[in-house]
Amino acid sequence: MRTFDRIAVLVALLAAWHAASLYFGAQWITTPWVTAQAFWRALMRGDLWHHGSYTLSAAVLGFLIGGIPGAGLPFVLRRMHTLRAVLDPYLVAGYGAPKVALTPLFIIWFGIGLASKVALVASVVFFLVFFVTSAGLASVDQKLIAAARVFGADARLIAREIVWPSAAPYVFTGLRIAAPYAIGTAVVGELISSNRGLGYSIQAAATDFDPAGIFVGVVALALVVTGLNAALGLLEARLLSWRPDDKTVERAQAAF
Amino acid sequence: MRTFDRIAVLVALLAAWHAASLYFGAQWITTPWVTAQAFWRALMRGDLWHHGSYTLSAAVLGFLIGGIPGAGLPFVLRRMHTLRAVLDPYLVAGYGAPKVALTPLFIIWFGIGLASKVALVASVVFFLVFFVTSAGLASVDQKLIAAARVFGADARLIAREIVWPSAAPYVFTGLRIAAPYAIGTAVVGELISSNRGLGYSIQAAATDFDPAGIFVGVVALALVVTGLNAALGLLEARLLSWRPDDKTVERAQAAF
Amino acid sequence: MDMKAHAPFLEVEGLAKRFAAKAGRGESLSVIEDLSLSVSEGEFVTVVGPSGSGKSTLLNMLAQIDRPSAGSVRLRGETILGPQSGPLVPGWNCQIGYVTQEDNLLPWRRLEENILFPLRAQGRLDEAARERVAALVELAGLKGFERFYPSELSGGMRKRASLVRTLSYDPPVILMDEPFGALDAQTRMQLHADLLRMWNVKRKTIVFVTHDIAEAIALGDRVLVLSRAPAKVIAEHRVDIPRPRDIDHLVLAPGFAALFDRIRQALI
Amino acid sequence: MDMKAHAPFLEVEGLAKRFAAKAGRGESLSVIEDLSLSVSEGEFVTVVGPSGSGKSTLLNMLAQIDRPSAGSVRLRGETILGPQSGPLVPGWNCQIGYVTQEDNLLPWRRLEENILFPLRAQGRLDEAARERVAALVELAGLKGFERFYPSELSGGMRKRASLVRTLSYDPPVILMDEPFGALDAQTRMQLHADLLRMWNVKRKTIVFVTHDIAEAIALGDRVLVLSRAPAKVIAEHRVDIPRPRDIDHLVLAPGFAALFDRIRQALI
Amino acid sequence: EQTTLAVPVLSLTFSPTYIAEEKGFWKEEGLDVKLQAIPGVQATNAVLAGSVDFTNTASSAFLRANARGQKVVAIANTLEKVQVEIVISKAFLDKKGFDANASVEKRAAFLKGAKIAVDAPNSITHGYVKYAAKKGGLDPERDVTVSPMAPPAMLAAIRSGQVDGLSMSRPWPSILRKEGITLTVASTPLGDFPELNPFNYNLIITKPGFCESKPSVCRKLINGFKKALAFMHDKPEETAAILRRKFDKTDPALVDDALKAVIEGTPRSPIVKEDGFTSAQNYMLSAGIMRPEEKLTSFAGLYTNEYAK
């Protein structure tokens, strides 16, 4: 049923796309069919894999290098209230500083290869995950912590057994938001310097008057993000299985 | 005390900046002092205001135009489970599609003036706020809703009195995350086409081999973001005043 | 009046509830099985049963915040709930009030706003209503705490607030899940007396769940005894102590001791 | 043994607690004022007081999850808490167990994992401990529900789980905040008997808060009566009913009725 | 031996680079050259940072970098004529009675009030607009507005009427000309502003000291370019075929059109000429993209023909 509805929506979107292509002209928006053909060719030639794997490695590496400390540091800083309060405005400023404007520095520090894209992605993902995780930590029920302290749980155990599970929904939200940004930032990084990657291929297509090439790149990126999101969704469902199950939720929702 | 610590951190950061400038060379990283002088000159000449106000208007307008439906739509879709489930993969794909690659379309639709930057910002903010708010809605305690339904609360009242307050911490997290992105996207938008704005001024400084100009732009952006963040913090503190007050939190935290 | 009072008003027939199996837990759990009961208009029925026997689950279904696996619920002869009936209508349009076992107060609203929420939801919040509620608040010993948030109230105070919230809007049927569980003996007895007085005037239909046999006898026209899960009605006792009852000296009422003992036997 | 049992073990002196004023609420609230009490080792003290009088607040301070505004707490002669003392040490290194009024189970852990959490935290989880806990679980009527999440348990079952969780690790001092509040009469009496039996063997020091006068008498060596807030000890009654007590027929014990009445008077 | 060469944009002005790579001229020299796309001024920065060894840049950016203390040296020049053209939409010009056959000064006067797309602020295309405006007797700051944007965006902006024209090298102006929606206001490839040529339009630059430490790399690189330049002049047909393949999505007619101007501006030898700097500096000064106090009196030390000769 749902699958059916989704297909209906897909068809509607494709129709809208086609209409837009007719209206604005194929030099701006290639038709879905032309895009699909170009996509297929790029796939067969191995181009998509060649560029996609590069973008994906930059995104995934940066995601890990930025995301792990981004999710971990708030746990460390959690009990250092003063340190946290002192650092806060600088973290916010660091989050706000446009990394893309600092590309020359990234190039100086990390060269023009994969490393500079990874660093760029990591710097964006870090702040994002850091702030969302911090918000999650603020939502922990202090009574549960107090009870656990009473029976002798130490800081590590509390972090693992209480703070982490309560913050997990936030952390996942953060990761889900960060995933597309990781890809997006990798793409921007490639626009700045590269000879490989989906961002590069989009840019090359743009200067080469190849709108189909642009759309192939965009579609490929959208697919990659959808895939990443689905993977995170599965992971989340596994880790948060204690939440009232679908049945219960359905019940409660039907009740409203 | 905290102010004192913050100043100490500020001094340390400035020292690190200065050291970096000496190490990498002033043509890459201008010293804090040179930056401050350039900042002051740009401020006095009115350049900062000229460019800053443009970037800020694009960011703020896009923030509102994207953020309000982004925060509102999940409330509307909340009870339409099937619709939501059907749309979900497309929303994710829309979130993942790199808007920057679609600039020509933005220009066709919105021109090269403020409107296209506003649209770009709005398209990024919308998805961000939408997903964070949706996560917030998933965290609502269904028992509270069931109880309210029993005594006759209708959908609107439940949305306003139960769903909104529970989701509010998430929504604020979303807005806080989105604020720097709004600025960042406005900057990227200006790099794509503009003759005004901080992004433009950074680009102009870059092509003019004027590192101080770049740093003035970056510092100005960081200040703007810090200001926005502080404003959101105040709003949040007001709206979430029911949370156990500082005293209680300190107590609970001391307890851990 | 008497005739009407004994016509079936709220009827439960063949009700069953089973919770689905889940990963890490083999079988599904049958909590209620083939449970039938009927309550006439204006009757005060109390339900006792061991902890975990399915009392809250039963009330959840009566209040329509959960759906039975089988059986049906009828109100005034109309079927309002069955396993296949339309969407759940919690509270059946404010006809059925429910004081839940947990307080379910809104953490972000002060006590006062929490209590007035139902009246506001129903658009019936006027000066008269406010005064009526203020009297109830005083009665429940909550006066002076109107501007406190739930997190700043004691466990018992929250429980009382949740009770007042339902009483405030006067639904014809009220379900109560251990409403006096967290109260001190003093307040409790006073609220018993107040509840009975109120009920005497308005003759609400009440289904009252408790684990306190004395309380069940003191308040009810009839005491239903549930078995351990899967719950069924295993005994039903009419309480013949005449009304109005003198709560303070109820233990001395003729028949109390015998009834208490019979119910206790049934529970073992 | 007797000597030791009557030396002051846990002492509270001049304790006070006041909650700060807040926006929308003028004055600060004084919940406890100049409260002193002393408990000897192995003593079972019960505390009764009206709802909202500050009983939970008192236990929170004894367990060191809240700090008093004035006064001090001493354990074995050592001052463990004062308004200016160092950081709070909840549970004073597993010396003081606390069964809180709310269950505070972890929603994301199954019943079993919740109950074993303290032993795991203390690194004392071995086969013997598991067996001991399994026996406690059975005693509390939770057998068969080990793999349920808290949201799938009844209110009473959650309460019992939280009780078992504290009993499992055997702290020398146990604070209990209405632990049997949500239990049916049956289970409750059985747990009274079990608690007394266990206490008789291990002679823990117990501070037991309840709103049930009969329960306070049945269990305690001494019953402390608190006034309405700001709470003070307004009366103290030694319970002279000899141990081991026959819980089932306690009402008939000499002195019970008189004591019950005296406490009730004090509470009014 | 290995080296890296940053290419600031995919453009026919870099034809010698593409030819050298496609024909394997560097391989013949025993040099493995990795091409790296780094847009605009970032390419120069990458050289300064040592991330890449070489890049191409026009003398305008080159002189400004040196004036700002970012020292780079030129070791070859592969294009000596300005390639920029300004085209403006008919819709804008027609109502003012524009005459396509008038002198460039007259035509440039029609820029008054126009909004013109350029690729980056202070770039050579930006300077060209100012230069033309000044020649047309306008106030380059007030009378024309420039709007920097990415080249593909320019086409969209002109077609939708967001800007009135653009200042770019081919093929961008050619596309619009071919569509017939614009007229040429100024075009150095078509002979306007001849005083700008010779102009060191495409310098091969590197960090000072690099060639001293790796002279063989510089020599081999420039040798490859020498062969490419000769190839372009000797075999224009084959050159066109290679570039049409490289720009396979672009209309071949447009490739040929752009290539014509490029080959015309391509020197036979990559020697860096002093007068290419002089005219570039004059252009920058009069366009106002270099401040008078920054004017260099001598270009000695900024370039070497050690490897190009």
Ligand SMILES: Nc1ncnc2c1ncn2[C@@H]1O[C@H](COP(=O)(O)OP(=O)(O)OP(=O)(O)O)[C@@H](O)[C@H]1O
């Ligand atoms: N955080 C707080 N801020 C302000 N007042 C509070 C706070 N916590 C508790 N109080 C007040 O302290 C008083 C005593 O609360 P406490 O929970 O100790 O009562 P109690 O004796 O345990 O009652 P019960 O039997 O109902 O559980 C109440 O009046 C309550 O409103």
Ligand SMILES: Nc1ncnc2c1ncn2[C@@H]1O[C@H](COP(=O)(O)OP(=O)(O)OP(=O)(O)O)[C@@H](O)[C@H]1O
């Ligand atoms: N969501 C659920 N999933 C699985 N089992 C559940 C769920 N909700 C309740 N149960 C089970 O249903 C049984 C009855 O629960 P219920 O809450 O109705 O008991 P109760 O009679 O109200 O007990 P108490 O007096 O302790 O409140 C319990 O065994 C419980 O474990």
Ligand SMILES: [Mg+2]
């Ligand atoms: Mg229950």
Ligand SMILES: [Mg+2]
């Ligand atoms: Mg309490």
